[in-house]
Amino acid sequence: MPLRRLREAGYEPVAWYGNPNIEPAEEYERRRTGFRDFAEDTGLAVIEGSYDPEAFHAAIAGNEGIFPCVEGVSESLEMREQRQERCRRCYRLRFTRLAQTAREQGIRAIATSLSVSPWQFTEVIAEELECAATSLGLVSLFVDYRADYPEATRLSRERGMYRQNYCGCASSRREAELERAARRAARREERHVEHGATETEGTVSRTSALNPQGTRDADG
Ligand code: SF4
Secondary structure, three states, X not given: OHHHHHHHOOOOOEEEEXXXXXXXXXXXXXXXXXXXXXXXXXXOEEEEOOOOHHHHHHHOOOOOOOOOOOXXXXXXXXXXXHHHHHHHHHHHHHHHHHHHHHXXXXXXXXXXXXXXXXXXXXXXXXXXXXXXXXXXXXXXXXXXXXXXHHHHHXXXXXXXXXXXXXXXXXXXXXXXXXXXXXXHHHHHXXXXXXXXXXXXXXXXXXXXXXXXXXXXXXXX
């Protein structure tokens, strides 16, 4: 969707693919292959950055914690702030490299498709993109694409594109696992409650059919 919107606005983007945050390496390869196929299908020029996870770990040093956001249980403010700080550093690393590449290539404006995801920190993305752009005399073309998320999801399914189930880093992978486990447990609990209610109703009706007064008559 960001590609379509930029083209509609009269830009012909050059994509920069630089994700040292993605782990493990097999996942990086999977996403890169999917992106290359997409770029080929849509006639998008691509420049690839280096894959050096150690740079990512250095960037987030001290903020590598795991902060799951479990549905139904509000994430504590402290956890949210820690997660946000980790992601801010991750955006900063990638946008700084993006801006450097743009400068080297003589490109005057930078943008990001990250803001299509409702799971990201949109305001932080806007701040970090602006900061990376202005520090090198470039223009930030930040757009909040979240309203396009359902359409982007539909199109990627239609194209049979690889769909990731976590953001990228090892912490986000573990967070997603914990969140999925919490959702499964909540569904099990719901089913258990529903099943328990049905059992109770069944028992009552069977008892009623046999003995409308319950056990009192049987007792004498
Ligand atoms: S959750 Fe995503 S944005 Fe945040 S640090 Fe991990 S890879 Fe980067």
